[in-house]
Amino acid sequence: MIEGPESQAGEHNVSLFIRLSFFPSAYLVSAVSRLVSDFCQIGLRDGDISARFHMAAHELAENITKYSTTSRVSLEVELAEKDGLHTLSVRTRNRTSPDRLAEMEKRLGELKATKDPAALYDRIIEESAPLEGVSGLGLARIRAEGGLDFDYTINGDELTLIVTAPVPKPPMLGSAEHPAVSTSQPPGSR
Amino acid sequence: MLTLSAIRANGFALVPLPENPIPAVKFSGNGDAEAVAPLDRFLKLLHKNLIDDESTEVHVDLGDLYFMNSSCLKAFVSWIYKVNTTGRQYQIHLQMNPRQPWQKRSLEPLKRLAPAVVVLEDRTATKTDTVTPAER
Numbered sequence: 289m290i291e292g293p294e295s296q297a298g299e300h301n302v303s304l305f306i307r308l309s310f311f312p313s314a315y316l317v318s319a320v321s322r323l324v325s326d327f328c329q330i331g332l333r334d335g336d337i338s339a340r341f342h343m344a345a346h347e348l349a350e351n352i353t354k355y356s357t358t359s360r361v362s363l364e365v366e367l368a369e370k371d372g373l374h375t376l377s378v379r380t381r382n383r384t385s386p387d388r389l390a391e392m393e394k395r396l397g398e399l400k401a402t403k404d405p406a407a408l409y410d411r412i413i414e415e416s417a418p419l420e421g422v423s424g425l426g427l428a429r430i431r432a433e434g435g436l437d438f439d440y441t442i443n444g445d446e447l448t449l450i451v452t453a454p455v456p457k458p459p460m461l462g463s464a465e466h467p468a469v470s471t472s473q474p475p476g477s478r
Numbered sequence: 479m480l481t482l483s484a485i486r487a488n489g490f491a492l493v494p495l496p497e498n499p500i501p502a503v504k505f506s507g508n509g510d511a512e513a514v515a516p517l518d519r520f521l522k523l524l525h526k527n528l529i530d531d532e533s534t535e536v537h538v539d540l541g542d543l544y545f546m547n548s549s550c551l552k553a554f555v556s557w558i559y560k561v562n563t564t565g566r567q568y569q570i571h572l573q574m575n576p577r578q579p580w581q582k583r584s585l586e587p588l589k590r591l592a593p594a595v596v597v598l599e600d601r602t603a604t605k606t607d608t609v610t611p612a613e614r
Contacts, residue, residue, distance in 0.1 A: 429584075
């Protein structure tokens with residue numbers, strides 16, 4: 289299910305918004321991340337930002353697919369402006385186990401607090417190197433390699449992760465060179 | 479001489495390049511969850527081949543790899559760690575596509591993990607260089 293920008297209201301101006309709700313299947317991860325990349329490219333015309341958010345969306349989508357305890361997860365991408373500053377963000381929501389929530393809270397706390405994400409990522413890589421069948425690099429990769437800021441909330445058994453980055457002012461939507469994104473919903477969608 | 483078999487599956491390929499005078503393999507396509515287990519097995523077999531042949535270097539062509547997830551990166555980490563900590567080292571040349579800037583960002587931590595083992599270099603451009611999803 290895909291929802292358009294008219295479904296969101298807030299204090300900031302939203303230029304583009306897309307929400308995907310889907311069954312957490314590994315087969316959908318690549319498709320979801322490519323959609324995010326295309327969305328970024330349409331909104332920003334910036335290959336570097338698109339590549340970073342493609343990576344982040346892929347890692348986050350794999351995360352929620354792997355650890356969700358229910359049949360529905362969601363991923364949102366938003367390009368917004370507030371006080372002249374433009375921000376691109378990806379937000380995921382999923383329900384997961386108490387053990388996983390505790391583990392995530394510990395990792396995310398470290399990622400949020402670190403002043404040197406690259407050094408933290410290098411340390412995590414070194415620690416995981418001798419271990420078979422263990423990765424655990426995805427979230428640190430988003431922070432270090434993507435240069436994206438992390439935030440999260442835990443509400444009961446639901447984890448919401450948000451990664452954001454400031455972006456340049458996007459090209460104008462609605463011009464002949466940059467047609468507006470359609471907000472109509474497909475037949476049968478909610 | 480490499481005795482590996484090529485792996486071609488949904489969206490990715492792992493292929494030895496026997497025509498190269500130096501041991502070389504190519505990893506192309508989309509390095510997502512489906513590629514992780516085959517990549518891990520391939521790199522383990524590759525390592526055994528290289529040790530048995532007493533090779534001093536191997537080239538890994540990543541020019542047509544348009545994404546690699548962190549689990550695939552971990553497979554490379556495990557391989558590099560093994561090479562760096564066993565008695566017989568060889569150099570691993572990771573050949574990147576300069577049109578895919580994510581590759582340098584993703585592979586530099588591997589270089590930092592084992593600077594004496596990992597060499598990052600640009601692959602010579604070809605007509606078939608793959609574009610990133612962002613460039614499509």
